[in-house]
């Protein structure tokens with residue numbers, strides 16, 4: 001049997017994780033700012049998450065959501081203070097793309113309209129519906145025709161928002177475009193987007209699969225922008241490492257959904273519920289949001305200090321602990337050098353080194369990561385200079 005590698009092989013065998021570190025098969029420790037593409041924001045093997053999963057495993061591991069179980073009530077209680085504004089309802093699913101599918105289906109059902117608006121350079125997942133609203137043609141075109149009509153507008157361009165019309169069921173937007181290069185939305189743009197969607201009766205879906213659950217220094221990244229969306233998708237960080245995703249909905253939308261409108265065998269299974277419960281407790285008890293906000297500023301400052309003299313560094317940007325270093329060439333060599341320096345990061349877009357750091361990252365970790373990035377960028381510069 002062979003494992004099909006769809007993500008590119010990093011050439012490392014990892015055997016253990018603890019907080020912000022992972023260890024390879026030879027016992028070498030790595031600072032993990034890759035975090036499973038942003039999943040382990042609460043660190044590897046977070047104690048609370050282990051405690052909740054272990055306890056749940058002793059009781060029951062699988063149960064259809066047709067049956068109630070006490071951990072579900074506990075999750076709803078723990079999640080309540082963290083829920084997106086006015087969104088009292090949650091549908092639990094398994095992966096980010098499934099939450100996006102559920103959001104798009106919900107928007108079509110609620111509005112009775114078909115057209116979806118998305119943005120250039122967006123990434124929303126790889127199943128058919130989510131792929132239709134994902135910009136990258138390489139991912140999309142081999143599988144067309146996908147869901148339609150979908151119109152892509154330019155991110156951060158207010159003029160183009162007039163294309164959102166009375167045919168539009170929903171507009172889906174990442175508050176910070178993650179996969180395409182850690183590109184934050186402008187506040188004016190998000191405000192104008194909210195206004196236009198409201199004007200024409202289209203739903204505004206914020207896709208917070210990557211930005212959500214504290215990473216950017218707010219529970220939800222849309223909270224940086226002073227708007228309230230209609231639907232919110234979450235994933236990655238919300239399960240503290242366990243695979244789970246969610247669609248959050250306000251009452252007026254949730255009330256219109258009926259049995260059979262959506263579903264998933266594993267969605268909302270007790271283990272996932274226990275993981276979300278634990279993750280919610282960690283977020284509150286450990287001041288995760290404040291830490292992400294403060295540490296994000298410190299990390300950016302250290303990166304500026306260590307990298308800004310390099311001519312191939314164009315920009316260091318991001319919010320909280322979602323940070324990108326835009327360079328003038330593809331980051332593959334730099335990422336490899338960083339890995340050799342025992343720092344794991346990932347790329348975003350074609351020219352960005354991305355850090356999705358866990359909240360317990362320390363100042364010395366940040367310095368280590370910045371030194372590794374400096375070495376990686378300089379080695380790439382040298383390699384390119386010598387051809």
Ligand SMILES: Cc1ncc(COP(=O)(O)O)c(C=O)c1O
Pocket residue numbers: 037095096097098100123124125126174178179207208209210211235236
């Ligand atoms: C904004 C956004 N939406 C959706 C997804 C898809 O999530 P998943 O890979 O869990 O299906 C991702 C994954 O990176 C994402 O960043």
